[in-house]
Amino acid sequence: xxxxxxxxxxxxxxxxxxxxxxxxxxxxxxxxxxxxxxxxxxxxxxxxxxxxxxxxxxxxxxxxxxxxxxxxxxxxxxxxxxxxxxxxxxxxxxxxxxxxxxxxxxxxxxxxxxxxxxxxxxxxxxxxxxxxxxxxxxxxxxxxxxxxxxxxxxxxxxxxxxxxxxxxxxxxxx
Amino acid sequence: xxxxxxxxxxxxxxxxxxxxxxxxxxxxxxxxxxxxxxxxxxxxxxxxxxxxxxxxxxxxxxxxxxxxxxxxxxxxxxxxxxxxxxxxxxxxxxxxxxxxxxxxxxxxxxxxxxxxxxxxxxxxxxxxxxxxxxxxxxxxxxxxxxxxxxxxxxxxxxxxxxxxxxxxxxxxxx
Numbered sequence: 219x220x221x222x223x224x225x226x227x228x229x230x231x232x233x234x235x236x237x238x239x240x241x242x243x244x245x246x247x248x249x250x251x252x253x254x255x256x257x258x259x260x261x262x263x264x265x266x267x268x269x270x271x272x273x274x275x276x277x278x279x280x281x282x283x284x285x286x287x288x289x290x291x292x293x294x295x296x297x298x299x300x301x302x303x304x305x306x307x308x309x310x311x312x313x314x315x316x317x318x319x320x321x322x323x324x325x326x327x328x329x330x331x332x333x334x335x336x337x338x339x340x341x342x343x344x345x346x347x348x349x350x351x352x353x354x355x356x357x358x359x360x361x362x363x364x365x366x367x368x369x370x371x372x373x374x375x376x377x378x379x380x381x382x383x384x385x386x387x388x389x390x391x392x
Numbered sequence: 393x394x395x396x397x398x399x400x401x402x403x404x405x406x407x408x409x410x411x412x413x414x415x416x417x418x419x420x421x422x423x424x425x426x427x428x429x430x431x432x433x434x435x436x437x438x439x440x441x442x443x444x445x446x447x448x449x450x451x452x453x454x455x456x457x458x459x460x461x462x463x464x465x466x467x468x469x470x471x472x473x474x475x476x477x478x479x480x481x482x483x484x485x486x487x488x489x490x491x492x493x494x495x496x497x498x499x500x501x502x503x504x505x506x507x508x509x510x511x512x513x514x515x516x517x518x519x520x521x522x523x524x525x526x527x528x529x530x531x532x533x534x535x536x537x538x539x540x541x542x543x544x545x546x547x548x549x550x551x552x553x554x555x556x557x558x559x560x561x562x563x564x565x566x
Contacts, residue, residue: 304555305537308562337552339544340536348560 244377250294250320251376252282254369257293257317259310262300264327264359271362283369290316295372296349297365301329302342314349322352322376324368327359334358412438427488435476435491436501442478442487443506450478450487453506456513458521462547471495474523476503493523502528520545538563 258268271278278284287293290313302310314323325345328334331354333343345351352375355368408416415434420427430438442450455477461468470492478487493500502525504511515534517523522543525531533540537557542549 304557305535305563307557308560311560312562337554339540339549339551339553339555341554343554347556 247376247379251373253285254281254283254295254322254372255285255287255293256283256295256297257287257290257313258297258299259313260297260299261302261306262327262329262359264299264330267359267362268297268299268326268365271365276362276366278366278369281366281369281373290314291318293317294321295369296321296323297326298323298330298345299326301334301336302345303340304342305340307342307345307348310345311348322372323349324353324355324365324372325351326355326365326368327357329358331356408438409441412441425486425488427490429490429492432491432493432500435489436503436506439476439478439489439503439506448480449482450480452479452481453477453503453509453513454479454486456510456517458517458523458545460521460545460547468492472498472521472523474500474517497524498522499524499526501526504528519543522546 258265260268270276272284272286283295290296294317296314296317298310314321323345325331329336329341330345331351333341335358337343342348353368353372355364357364360368412434415431415438417429417431419429439450442448453476455475457475457477459473459475461471461473472493472495474491474493476489476491478489479485480487491500498521500523502510502514504514504525504527511528511530512534514523514525514528515531518525518528518531519533519535520543536544537555539557539559540555542553544553
């Protein structure tokens with residue numbers, strides 16, 4: 219009898235050493251948030267700051283987001299880095315549409331977030347006019363720390379979110 | 393053309409034929425740089441001469457831009473002006489030609505066949521200022537989107553008037 223109990227308790231201990239229990243959602247999101255593949259849509263100086271962010275000094279690979287892809291099919295985090303003029307809008311929209319689910323968008327800098335100081339005839343007043351945005355990073359341009367902070371905020375958001383399609387999460391106004 | 397202008401021009405340029413001299417309104421010099429104000433009727437023949445005469449050889453067109461003198465603090469002959477910026481590699485000399493165009497009929501001969509660079513410059517001047525170029529093969533907007541109305545760099549265009557693009561498909565062609 220006592221020998222039998224001992225065996226069971228050993229099996230539990232062994233199980234704790236090799237596995238842990240969690241919810242499927244949490245497990246999937248843990249994987250997603252630590253392997254963001256960014257697509258830099260760089261149109262202005264924010265893209266230069268992003269280059270510094272990816273470089274060895276700031277080293278964004280510490281957060282698992284260093285695999286920069288220039289094909290929307292291979293990326294899941296669209297970074298809009300810079301001024302988007304109205305004529306560029308359809309191109310940005312097409313790139314967003316070409317990305318596979320799940321996908322997220324970070325608007326880096328004031329131009330992408332709100333048009334910035336370009337309150338004029340040509341610049342889109344925030345890319346959220348055409349695509350849903352998850353995180354806005356302020357600054358003109360933001361420091362690499364700011365961009366990293368934005369990515370960490372996105373990671374938090376992914377952790378909290380369920381496994382749902384982005385098209386259900388957002389209602390696009392346009 | 394005043395006599396002083398003729399002398400100035402003779403010092404700075406190879407002699408112009410008499411029939412072309414009538415098209416020159418005035419000539420100014422500032423720090424060795426000359427600006428000739430010309431009549432729009434003679435602009436094309438003048439530029440043809442400046443480009444092809446073996447002593448002139450103004451074979452590079454650096455720039456072409458329009459100006460809007462509305463509400464300018466000095467009196468100008470007309471509202472609009474076009475400035476042609478020519479360079480002669482033979483003489484190592486630059487020359488500006490300025491032609492004034494009326495508000496009612498801002499129209500001038502195209503020189504796209506003399507300088508290939510003029511093609512896009514003229515489209516830019518049409519797009520932003522509404523200057524008409526006679527004989528241009530493809531006088532359509534180059535910077536603003538296809539649905540844009542008005543000419544945004546004119547002084548009477550409201551500085552914060554922003555025009556949304558309705559279509560979502562990227563524009564085709566240049």
